[in-house]
Amino acid sequence: MDDPVDNKPPSFWQMLHSVMAAAFGVQSGKNRARDFTHGKPSHFVILGIVFTAVFALTLFGIVKLVLHLAGI
Template structure:
């Protein structure tokens, strides 16, 4: 494999797979060969924020004020 950049969809899939613990060894190796880790960090932070906001919304619907 070469050292080219992953597309946005590849980064999103890699972050989602790693969050759920189902990242394949080949994809993990491909991710570590990337030139920069910043896209993975940005997508990971966005994923985390979406997760927290969705949990807050679910709890606020289940437990009304």
């Protein structure tokens, strides 16, 4: 299923997993080989930008919530 020699492009969930793993620095060599062999760079760039925006907005929301609850 996740064999890097498989000629299918990675699914959305596989790409999302790869982007999240790469963001935290824990991408496996097998998945990286699959992504570089069969993935389209534009898909990973777009998904990476969306992931970064959602991650930053989530952190912003958590900080706002904590500050609100602390009465600041």
